[in-house]
Every structure is written in structure tokens, then in C-alpha cells.
Amino acid sequence: MVEVISTHKDKPVKIHTGFKKWFLEGQVKEPEGPYEKENSHHEHPWWKVMCLTGVDYFSTLGYQPGIAFLAAGILSPIATFILVLLTLFAALPVYGRVAEESPHGEGSISMLEALLPRWKGKLFVLVLLGFVATDFIITITLSAADATAHIIENPFAKDVGFLHHPVIITLALVLFLGLVFLKGFKEAIGLAVVLVVMYLFLNAVVLSVGMYHMITHPDVLSNWTGKLFQSHGNPLAMVGLSMLLFPKLALGLSGFETGVAVMPLVQGAPGDDPAKPEARIRNTKKLLKSAALIMSVALILSSLITTTLIPAAEFAKGGEANGRALAYLAHTLLGDFFGTFYDISTIMILWFAGSSAMAGLLNIVPRYLPRYGMAPEWARAIRPLVVVFTGIAFLVTIIFQADVDAQGSAYATGVLVLMTSAAVAVALSQWKRGGSTFLKWGFILIALVFAYTTITNIIERPDGLVIALIFVGAIILFSLISRVMRSTELRVDTIEVDDEAQRLIQSVAHGPIRIIANRKDKGDAKEYAFKEKGKREDNHIPMTDDVLFFEVSVADASTFTGVLKVCGTEIDGFKVLRAESSAVPNAIAAFMLYLRDKTGQIPHIYFGWTEGNPITHMMKYVAFGEGDTAPVTREVLRQAEPESERRPSVHVGG
Numbered sequence: 001m002v003e004v005i006s007t008h009k010d011k012p013v014k015i016h017t018g019f020k021k022w023f024l025e026g027q028v029k030e031p032e033g034p035y036e037k038e039n040s041h042h043e044h045p046w047w048k049v050m051c052l053t054g055v056d057y058f059s060t061l062g063y064q065p066g067i068a069f070l071a072a073g074i075l076s077p078i079a080t081f082i083l084v085l086l087t088l089f090a091a092l093p094v095y096g097r098v099a100e101e102s103p104h105g106e107g108s109i110s111m112l113e114a115l116l117p118r119w120k121g122k123l124f125v126l127v128l129l130g131f132v133a134t135d136f137i138i139t140i141t142l143s144a145a146d147a148t149a150h151i152i153e154n155p156f157a158k159d160v161g162f163l164h165h166p167v168i169i170t171l172a173l174v175l176f177l178g179l180v181f182l183k184g185f186k187e188a189i190g191l192a193v194v195l196v197v198m199y200l201f202l203n204a205v206v207l208s209v210g211m212y213h214m215i216t217h218p219d220v221l222s223n224w225t226g227k228l229f230q231s232h233g234n235p236l237a238m239v240g241l242s243m244l245l246f247p248k249l250a251l252g253l254s255g256f257e258t259g260v261a262v263m264p265l266v267q268g269a270p271g272d273d274p275a276k277p278e279a280r281i282r283n284t285k286k287l288l289k290s291a292a293l294i295m296s297v298a299l300i301l302s303s304l305i306t307t308t309l310i311p312a313a314e315f316a317k318g319g320e321a322n323g324r325a326l327a328y329l330a331h332t333l334l335g336d337f338f339g340t341f342y343d344i345s346t347i348m349i350l351w352f353a354g355s356s357a358m359a360g361l362l363n364i365v366p367r368y369l370p371r372y373g374m375a376p377e378w379a380r381a382i383r384p385l386v387v388v389f390t391g392i393a394f395l396v397t398i399i400f401q402a403d404v405d406a407q408g409s410a411y412a413t414g415v416l417v418l419m420t421s422a423a424v425a426v427a428l429s430q431w432k433r434g435g436s437t438f439l440k441w442g443f444i445l446i447a448l449v450f451a452y453t454t455i456t457n458i459i460e461r462p463d464g465l466v467i468a469l470i471f472v473g474a475i476i477l478f479s480l481i482s483r484v485m486r487s488t489e490l491r492v493d494t495i496e497v498d499d500e501a502q503r504l505i506q507s508v509a510h511g512p513i514r515i516i517a518n519r520k521d522k523g524d525a526k527e528y529a530f531k532e533k534g535k536r537e538d539n540h541i542p543m544t545d546d547v548l549f550f551e552v553s554v555a556d557a558s559t560f561t562g563v564l565k566v567c568g569t570e571i572d573g574f575k576v577l578r579a580e581s582s583a584v585p586n587a588i589a590a591f592m593l594y595l596r597d598k599t600g601q602i603p604h605i606y607f608g609w610t611e612g613n614p615i616t617h618m619m620k621y622v623a624f625g626e627g628d629t630a631p632v633t634r635e636v637l638r639q640a641e642p643e644s645e646r647r648p649s650v651h652v653g654g
Helices: 018-024 034-038 045-064 064-101 107-115 118-153 166-183 187-218 218-232 234-253 256-261 278-309 323-372 382-400 404-432 437-460 460-485 499-508 523-540 582-597 614-624 628-638
Strands: 003-006 496-498 514-517 546-555 563-571 574-581 602-607 651-652
Touching: 003 582, 045 064, 045 187, 045 256, 045 323, 064 107, 064 218, 064 234, 064 256, 064 278, 064 323, 064 404, 064 437, 064 651, 107 118, 107 256, 107 404, 107 523, 118 166, 118 323, 118 382, 118 404, 118 460, 166 323, 166 382, 187 218, 187 278, 187 323, 218 234, 218 278, 218 582, 234 404, 234 437, 234 563, 256 323, 256 404, 278 323, 323 382, 323 460, 382 404, 404 437, 404 460, 437 460, 496 499, 496 582, 499 546, 499 563, 499 574, 499 582, 514 523, 514 582, 523 574, 523 602, 563 582, 574 582, 582 628, 602 628, 628 651
Parallel strands: 496 563, 514 546, 514 602, 546 574, 602 651
Antiparallel strands: 003 496, 563 574
16 A cells, blocks of 8 residues: 655745735645646636626727738738638637546646647757747736726827826726736626626627628728729639738737636536536636637628728728727717716726736736746745736836837737647647548648747747747746755655565664665665765664665656655665656655654664766756765755754765
8 A cells, every 4th residue: 555645744834924924825836636626616607707808809809900000901800701601610619629638627738738748848948938928918008008098098098187197097007907916806707797798799880880880881892992992803813812911910819818717717517527627618618609709700891981981091000090999989879878887898898808817827827837846935826926917018018108009010920829739739739539531631721820820920020939938948947946946946746655665664663763765776785885885884773773775866857846756665675665756866865754754763874975067967967866965965955944853864875
């Protein structure tokens, strides 16, 4: 029978009071089982969760029509139709498969992490997290900037002097968002349902009135089609050019990654298998399909009426429709009172889109970085992260001067890279799974389309890639610094000791517990006899005292924490314990503390001197989990056990 011991219960607990206690409360804890964390989530019907993801997805109606016209001009409706086709026949199937593969909210990032081993997978995830940060941070700042545009351009606000400072207003909105999360953001789904229902209803009114105006004024549509044929000749040329222009409209694809990230909130069925909750997967697919269909109709209609009913000059910077095309029509066609009500609704949902992005960041960062050892322990707490993300959003807002158009390229880059990575993950998964040849090549084609779109967007708007790479570089730099600073933590979650190992430990528990650390070579009796003789002579170990050999091999050095499985064996009378870990010194230290608690004695461990440059050894330890083991083991023990008299003894000689 394997003995399982958790190392967490013996760690000293810091007691915080006052502000520090409040600031660090609500830490995200690693689940002891793979699905335990989900039990803390209150599940909701899929359509309510759709509203939570929809505040990000649907809110793009606030600025997408204007950005589409600036990108494609009078071709905007055709380019938008191509965007819709890609949404329904590329993005939707991809994220339907992501929902199947990661039903616990891991998303496409975890699918790629599983495909790439060791440090390659970790570094790849860090790069993707940089693009995630770009997507979500720019969502916060761009949405707040567009909300500011709706405030400033409202007719009733034009005479209010202090409202004509977009950067200050945007910073105030971002600050308010941060303060709300500092207080504690509860009942998010209930508020999301109210905001989305109201916003979609008001948009339906504006779109219906706009379509009615087009139908009752046939010259509007004929003028647009006349300009199309005059400028671009035949329909094939229009479609071809629209396909080339499509990458500039990629903002309309946002929201899918959020849709799968919130899967733990989606209500399944009582009989769902926790490992693969089929009902939850079905309901999440309903969520994705419904959101995509609603948005597709809204995008096509909004692009058509804004292109035909709004003078081109109004879309440009400084124009009344810049960043608020549908709001412009709401005021023009339905009056300033309805338009103001529409502005308020738009401002609220744009602000709440920032909330959705903030919630996404607070979910993703604790899920990956602390697990990699690439973020300090306080990164598991919500409030410190809120302060960090709010500060970054402040900086981005000031750099871009709260300009919606200027932030569009960075946002599109983040969105497209994430969607491309999801498409690649699904294509690789389908290829490994086998089955239908149509699906294999279909997902490969989708991945190629997204890759083309991403590359085209980067070539045409390289500033978006520059911003994303700044985020990527910052995450990698601070992650590696954190990994180095945390490298001397205990780093063992639980210790599992098999029956033979327990028997060997009990056989030496009658006297001093003496452990010889050994790097396994041939693993034969000659090796152990030579090692025992040397250690007894160097450290004056009495021949009457039994010794145990402890060998730790490195399994995956990129893993920060894990389970230490200790197995016992006897080789011609030599008692040997063997284990695998991501870091040799940390595993030895954890096992020494286990022996102390198990036997009630202070164990002694014996090392030999390691030749070589200590700096080189330290770099090897951080990257590969081994180096100059003895001093690092002692430092891990010193940090884990502050009382020197209870600390296992480390001996070095020979």
C-alpha cells in the first residue's frame, strides 16, 4: 500500500492582519483533484453564460462598423459578409472542437501545451500568454476609449467642458473597473444578462429602423451599388479585394476564446461524467453557435446601413461617426433622447467588456504562471493582480491617447494569434485522432486561412505585433526572474512512498537516519559498496549504523511542482530508495523533512563535493533541475524549516 503525504500541511502559515489580509485574501488554490476547483463555481444556463461572454463579443458592435468602413470603404458590407462566413464555417467549428477537448475551461492554450514537451511547451505557453495579455488588456483600454467617444459625442455632453478630455475620462473608466474588482466582482452573470438583453434590443431597433430607411429610400442603396461598380468593376473583383481586406476586420472575431474559458460556469446535467461532461459540452456549443449567429446578423446589417446611410467623412478621425457608427444613426434616425439612451447602454456594455477581459486575465494568470513557478505566490491572489493589470491598462491608455483606431491593430493581432493557435491545436488534435479525411484537411485549411489572416494583418499593421511582442517579452522576462527567485522553494506537493520503501525506512529507524545521496550509474552492488565506503570514511559514520541510498533522477525539469514517488529496492543487501522529480535538491529536501516527521528523528544526508564553476552549476540547476546539489539542498531546507534544531543535517565531504 502506497503512503501518500501532503507537504502543504507542514508549511508555516503566515498570518496577515488589516490591509494586508484584505489585499491578499481570495487566493486561487491549486486543486487537489483535477476537477475539484470547478465545485466552487455556481453553474448557470448556457444562455446566461452567453451573455457574460457576449459583453465582449457583442460590444464590438460599438466600434466594428466604423473600423470596417475605415478599412474597406464602400466594400465594407462585402468584407463583413466574408468575415461572417469565416466566423460560421471556420472559427465556430474550431472552438466547438476546443470545447470538446478542454471542457474544464483550459482553452486552446492547454491543448498546445500538451503537444509540446518540457521547456518547449512552457515557453510556447508564455508566448501565447503574451498575446492573451495583448488581447485582454487592449480589450479593456479600447472598450473604455470607445465608451469615452460615446460620452464625448453625445449632444447633451458637448457643452460640458470637463468631458472633452478623452484620456482622463478613459483613465477614470479603467480606474473604476479596477476599483470594482478590488471590492469583489459578484453577480457578474446577472448584470451581464441585463446589459446584453438591453443592448441587443436597442441595436435591433436601430438596425430595423436603418433597414426600413434603406427600403423606403431606394436611392440610398442604388447610390452605394453604383459606386461599387464604378470603383471596382465586376462582382468577382469586389469579392477578391474584400478577401484581401478581410484581415483588417478581424476585430469582429473576438469573444470565442472567452466562450471556452468560462465553460466551468455552464450548466450540464446531473449525470455528467466529470472527466468529459457531455451535457456541458453540448450546452457550450449552443452558446457558441447562438452568439455567432446573433453577431453575424448584426454585423452584416450594421455594416450595410452604416455604409449606405452615413457620409464617408463622418467615419474619419474627428467625425461624429468615428468609433460610434451605430450611435450616430441612433441619434440621426431616432432622435437625441433615444440616441442618449443608446449611448448609455453602449457605454455600459463597453465598460463591462473590460470587466470580462479582466475576469479572463484573473482566470488565466493564476492557472499557468504560479504552476510554472513563473509568478510569485501573491499572483494567486486577485487584488494584487487587479492592481497590476489596471496599472498596465493606464500605461496603454496614455501611450495610445485613448484612440480607438490606434489600438485596433494590437487588438486584432492578439485576437488573430489566439484564433490561429486554436486552429493549429485542433488540426493537430484531429490528425492524431485520425478518422475522417475531410475533417483532417478541413481543419488544416482553416488553420492556414487564420495563419494567412494573421500574417497579412501583421504585415499591414506591424505596430500591433510590436505591442504584442512587448507583452510577450515582459511576461517571459518577469517569469524567468520569478522562476529563479522561487527555485529554492520546497516544490513538492505530495510524497508517495511504496511498501518496499516504507519497509526499508522502518529497518533503519531504530538508530540515526543516515542517507547517502547517490547519482545512479550502473546501479550494481559494486557502485554502492564503493560509495558507502567513501562516505563512511569521509564523515566518520560508524559501521554499526545502517545507511540508505537515495537517488533522484530528473524527469521534467520544466515542471515546478509535482508528486514525489519514492520506490524501494535492495541490491545485494544495499538499501536503495529511488525517485523522480523536476529538481534534485528540492526533492531531497522534501524527503528529508518527510523522514523527520515519519520517524521522529533528525535525518542526516551525505553528499560529495561537486567540481566546476558554481555559476554554471546554478544555471544548470535552474534550467535542468540539478547542479551543485548539496548547498542548494541546505538552502531549501533552511527556507522550509526556520528552526535550526529541527532541520535535517546536510554533510559534504570527499
